[in-house]
Amino acid sequence: MLQKLFGFNPKSMQLKTEILAGLTTFLTMSYILAVNPSILSVTGMDKGAVFTATAVASFIATLIMSTWAKLPFALAPGMGLNAFFAFTVCLSMGNTWEFALTAVLIEGILFILLTLSNLREAILNAIPNSLKSAIGAGIGLFIAFIGLQNAGVITNNDATLVTLGNITSGSPLLALIGLAITSVLLIKKVKGSMLWGILATMLIGIPMGITEYNGIISVPPSLAPVFFKFDFSEVFTTKMAFTVFTLLFIDMFDTIGTLVGVSNKAGMMENGKIPHVKEAFMADAIGTTVGAMLGTNTVSTYVESASGIAQGGRSGITSFVTALCFAVALLFAPLFLSIPSAATCPILVLVGLFMMSPIKEIDLDDYTESVPAFICIIIIPMAYSISDGIVLGLISYVLTNLLCGKFKKISITMYILAVLFTLKYLV
Template sequence: MNQLLPKYFGFDPATTTIRTEIIAGVSTFLTMAYILAVNPAILGITGMDKGALFATTAITSGIATLIMALYAKMPFGLAPGMGINAFFAYTVCLSMGHTWQFALTAVLLEGLIFILLTVTNVREKIVYSLPPSIQKAIGVGIGLFIAFIGLQNAGISVKNDATLVALGQIFQPSVLLVIVGLISTAVLLVKNIPGALLIGIAITTICGIPFGLTHLDGFVSTPPSVEPIFMKFEWHNIFTVDMVMVVFSFLFMDLFDTLGTLVSLLYKGGFVKDGKMPRMKESFFADAVGTTIGACMGTSAISTYVESAAGVSVGGKSGLTAFVIAVCFFLSLFFAPLFLSIPAQATAPVLILVGFLMISCIKEIDLDDYAEAIPAFICIITIPLTYSIANGIVFGLLSYVLINLISGKFKKIRIEMYLLSVFFIVMLLLH
């Protein structure tokens, strides 16, 4: 065992323990398990079979995360990306009028291009072309983004036509349950209790029973077949203008969402040493292959999940954490009623607190150097306020180049930054 864990998972007993890795894996899985219910709900509006979608979501998430565990040896979970699945359903299928088979074909092509970009190190080069201040700002922005999602899931932040967002009804069972979970989990963190986030989820789930918010409809179920959506492609439209535009849109969204997430997680986990990010290529390979497999299985593109910060925050350091996440996804095929009984109110407090833990990177940004701080700030606020990690990277880098260029700080801007800026401007014009 002492030899197998380092060999297959990059496990280092000097920096972590098996118990910590297991807790980290379960914590991450529980914070991202909502995808098992949400992905079928979103993609199901296109006419895809929801039972098959549940099964393929669990299987593809498990496979992609297993690649992350064994090949990249990093503690991150992967699943169909939120936002990308909405673009798949609402834009490509409902708005543009294409079939879900057309959209799956586009995802397959995107996955194959991703593999090519990963093998040729293009994705890794893009990461290092971003200024260090923007790299760190991405983590802070994602922290606010995660917290915002948690507040929405909690019902604390609600839609308002006049101000976009407003305070929800606090004195209702669902919000009160979140507040109970938030306070109890925060106290566990203050007391340095191991597995605080996981224990917090369990406490909130149990407290949800008398509130009528936790519903357990059995423990075991038979996995539905994936046959209705397996390998359903539409090849006759492969050379159309619409296919090119959809593939390009998928590629752009997934490329920079995953890039931003991975960079922030590497900083949060303390993996970055002297500006060097370990095993980037291998980590990118996991989502590239996962996306390709996902298209074959019948789901939208696979991404590294920001919720992985939950596991990183409790000490997950190796691929063993990802292995635990993968096992949980595979088990969910048979224990769907149990996993789906965890209410959104139980994971919302964890998302809010993980958001707090993520913003610690702001301490590493030189706020006295306005040429660095202002672009970083623009990146930070754009991520949650436009609901997109990719948008934060775009506006962060563009503002960095323009501010430093006009200020006469030419030496700070590398040729790669100019090239990326031109690419971003073209994307904005096509948006």
């Protein structure tokens, strides 16, 4: 039954490992339950309603991933996408949050159509192997940077952009203590080391005054203030077209990057392709559409899924457990929201390390492969964007090989993508 429902292979997988992996993925990405309502509430959306919408949308999308795609990836309203929704579409462009939700709905429907047409899969298969390896490494640096930033280990500096935070106290100190504990557990090959690392760091944070106990159980806030709140009066305007296209672009390449990078690291690629990738894309598309109806921003596949995969998760059981955790979180919101960013920082840093290994697959002596790959790797964390890293890596790959006369290495799809992406930056 488990094999039929979730793709669980009892010969190569362990049920206990899959469950621990699912719990680890959830704990690593559970911060979205606190962060998403905080960001979207600046638009005037009800914070409690957004919390419920975030949890329900994550549950539905991840459940589809687990039972249909049978892959260990979790989905939730996307970071970066929520900032674009709130700060660009609403605050900067002066639109209502109902307008923004309408754009997300249209994007989700278009994503479903694009997935049915196999266009997303064609784009994925066109990416060269060297760039696929680079995407994984770039994402590794990116999520490690996110973890260090969230915990305050790395902070803003007007002169140098970033700098080392005050690591002798508070959240940064707790994050480093957690990193030391989790690293030792990992080196000692303790089962569930990632999960135990999160829990140990969380407990140490109590006497330090960083882990805030907010209670255990509460009734989920009502969805009514944001449920099905659309504004179709400006569907055919230029600003709606711009908003939908931007959301489509960011989500498509964030998802492609995450699926490629994490699958490559986990050894799940089959002849350079991800199994059940069409179903994985559909989980993303349906999740976005349903999420808009519930009252939240674009749903995407999370790079934090790598934490569960690093723990040994390989089947849909991992994502199924994560989905159940999102459902449970509706009732135990105060408890889950007590997990500080310092407790998830060590996991993201170590997963970042794990994801650097695909660099070994890149031929560094062949500069037509290594230069575009390096551009992709370095842009992802520095531009704080998986999609921009992929795009600039792909453009540089086409240009480098074209100028060197290696025309046969470039497919028609790659030429078309390079032209379209170049126009994106010029227009």
